[in-house]
Amino acid sequence: MDNSWPIWEVFIRSKNGLEHRHCGSIHAADEKMALENARDVYTRRMEGVSIWVVESKYITASNPENNGELFEPAQDKVYRHPTFYNLPDEVKHM
Numbered sequence: 001m002d003n004s005w006p007i008w009e010v011f012i013r014s015k016n017g018l019e020h021r022h023c024g025s026i027h028a029a030d031e032k033m034a035l036e037n038a039r040d041v042y043t044r045r046m047e048g049v050s051i052w053v054v055e056s057k058y059i060t061a062s063n064p065e066n067n068g069e070l071f072e073p074a075q076d077k078v079y080r081h082p083t084f085y086n087l088p089d090e091v092k093h094m
Contacts, residue, residue, distance in 0.1 A: 006055050008034040012042055013050040020052050028053075 005027040011020035023042050028034035034053040042048065062070050 005029050006057065008038070008053045009056050009059060010034075010038040010042055011052040011054070012038075012048040014047055015049050020050065025056065026053075031055075 007025050008028050008031075009022060010024050010026055012023045013020045026034060026037045026041060028037050031053060034055075035051055038051050038053050039048075043051070
């Protein structure tokens with residue numbers, strides 16, 4: 001019988017950040033324990049304001065060996081690049 005706990009991926013939003021960043025993985029029996037373990041391990045110095053935990057089995061990732069077929073089609077859509085648009089002088093910080 002396998003008694004090991006699942007792996008959870010931990011994402012922390014820092015006080016100075018606007019996004020959550022992956023900071024590591026932990027083992028936990030459930031989501032409540034995962035949040036508590038993540039807090040204890042990754043925010044010991046009070047640097048986080050928000051924690052996300054996701055059980056690893058629910059994350060789907062692309063394979064870096066097949067990145068051509070995933071990312072190359074975007075090169076055909078040059079209209080998505082903002083260099084094709086003239087912005088008015090009033091628009092700043094774009």
